[in-house]
Amino acid sequence: MKANIKAISYYLPESILSNELINQEFPEWEIEKISSKTGINSRHISADDEFSSDMAVKAANRLFEEHNIDKSTIDFLLFCTQSPDYFLPTSACIIQERLGLNTSIGALDFNLGCSGFVYGLSLAKGLISGGMAKNVLLITAETYSKFIHPKDKSNKTIFGDAGAATLITSEKGFCELxxxxxxxxxxxxxxxxxxxxxxxxxxxxxxxxxxxxxxxxxxxxxxxxxxxxxxxxxxxxxxxxxxxxxxxxxxxxxxxxxxxxxxxxxxxxxxxxxxxxxxxxxxxxxxxxxxxxxxxxxxxxxxxxxxxxxxxxxxxxxxxxxxxxxxxxxxxxxxxx
Missing domain, CATH: 3.40.47.10 (Thiolase/Chalcone synthase)
Known part of the structure; x- marks a missing residue:
């Protein structure tokens, strides 16, 4: 059975850390130097009371609304993060309840960073190809900003927070895995x-x-x-x-x-x-x-x-x-x- 990507949406936190703000804090970091070296003009930073599960829920709800997806069709949830809300319980279980997904679905977290989305696509394909699921919701969300020291100007210029939601399905999508x-x-x-x-x-x-x-x-x-x-x-x-x-x-x-x-x-x-x-x-x-x-x-x-x-x-x-x-x-x- 083929696995296809049907839709993608993402969420960015409201707070923005621009190169101008970084330059104000670290005058030795010239605005143009930051932009030319990193290719980044601004990053979105999660609020003090905003965590990976919050961004996951917002990204998923945006997916459902933006692409007119019936969330009752989701039969497996994969959540990739290295900044979970808790050691336990599994964040995916919390996200399932907050999204109002069926209790008959499978749900799990997996801890990977920059390779995580591609790994998640492979897990989704395996579930679909093995006949264990038809519609897999893959969510990635990180709050790396909460790990960065306020005076770590190098990492501060690079990392931003975000959540993304992707629907992988056995039905026709815009591309096949x-x-x-x-x-x-x-x-x-x-x-x-x-x-x-x-x-x-x-x-x-x-x-x-x-x-x-x-x-x-x-x-x-x-x-x-x-x-x-x-x-x-x-x-x-x-x-x-x-x-x-x-x-x-x-x-x-x-x-x-x-x-x-x-x-x-x-x-x-x-x-x-x-x-x-x-x-x-x-x-x-x-x-x-x-x-x-x-x-x-x-x-x-x-x-x-x-x-x-x-x-x-x-x-x-x-x-x-x-x-x-x-x-x-x-x-x-x-x-x-």
């Missing part, structure tokens, strides 16, 4: 991490702030990213990932109409595009007004590509997610069914 490839290398786990908060390292109130060579401040309950190692990781593995999905799908780069990668930052994306030798017109970027929203970057970009009519005359689209874990995944979408 075809092949998938995956990768995992846990040796890079400590290069992108929130060390405290789990059971191994509970949150401590006695943390001392430390400052790096660039003046970024953080402690062990904040998000830490080793930018150099993450950049090296993507440069090594993303080209291999792209070649693997092309080979598995029996496609050449010329056969692909659009590449949509995880929207990490403009500098990294342009480096990857040039290294893989993808033309600019085939490489879609949509992060200017929302930043790096982790697992929601690809569905947001897909939504914007569809809105800008970039998907009206295409046959093959490649999605690739990569990051924290290290974890990576890619798939190809078939259009013109």
């Amino acid at each position: 075809d092949n998938f490839v995956f990768g995992t290398d846990g040796k890079g786990a400590e290069n992108l991490i929130v060390k405290q908060g789990g059971l191994r390292y509970p949150v401590s109130n006695e943390n001392e702030d430390i400052s790096d060579e660039f003046g970024n401040v953080r402690n062990d309950k904040n998000l830490y990213m080793n930018g150099t190692e993450i950049f090296n990781f993507t440069g090594e593995f993303v080209p291999q990932l792209t070649n693997s999905i092309l080979e598995k799908s029996n496609l050449s780069k010329e056969d692909v109409d659009l590449f949509i990668f995880h929207q990490a930052n403009k500098y990294m994306l342009n480096h990857l595009r040039k290294k893989i030798k993808i033309s600019e017109e085939k490489f879609f970027i949509a992060m200017e007004d929302c930043g790096n929203t982790v697992s929601s970057t690809i569905p947001i970009a897909l939504y914007e590509a569809q809105k800008q009519e970039k998907l009206t005359a295409v046959s093959n689209v490649i999605l690739a997610g990569f990051g924290v874990g290290y974890s990576w995944a890619a798939c190809n979408l078939i259009f013109n069914q």
Whole structure:
């Protein structure tokens, strides 16, 4: 049984952190420098009392309303987040109740970052292909801003909060999910991490702030990213990932109409595009007004590509997610069914 993406919607919090506001706080960060390096002009930041489940519910309700979807047809809920409301219960169970979905559905959380949307699509396809579900609601939502130290100017310029909802169905959609490839290398786990908060390292109130060579401040309950190692990781593995999905799908780069990668930052994306030798017109970027929203970057970009009519005359689209874990995944979408 085929699995198809039928609809996507997303939600961005009301509060906006612009480059102008960052410059006011950190005058050494010039507005134009932030924009040119990151490709981001502003990011949306969740309110103090707004969490991943709240954004998930808002994104899903927007999906139902925007695309006239009967929520009673949903028979499985997948929720991807690394910033859950609680250790337990499962956030997906809370979201099911708040959305008023049937109690006969399956619901689960899975913890992945920038590769999470592609992994979620693969799980949805497996459920549908195995006859266990017909309509899977995949939601991605993150509040990374709550992990970032107020004086960590580097991470502050990159990450924004968001939620995205995608309906994957056995019925006809705007594209079919075809092949998938995956990768995992846990040796890079400590290069992108929130060390405290789990059971191994509970949150401590006695943390001392430390400052790096660039003046970024953080402690062990904040998000830490080793930018150099993450950049090296993507440069090594993303080209291999792209070649693997092309080979598995029996496609050449010329056969692909659009590449949509995880929207990490403009500098990294342009480096990857040039290294893989993808033309600019085939490489879609949509992060200017929302930043790096982790697992929601690809569905947001897909939504914007569809809105800008970039998907009206295409046959093959490649999605690739990569990051924290290290974890990576890619798939190809078939259009013109």
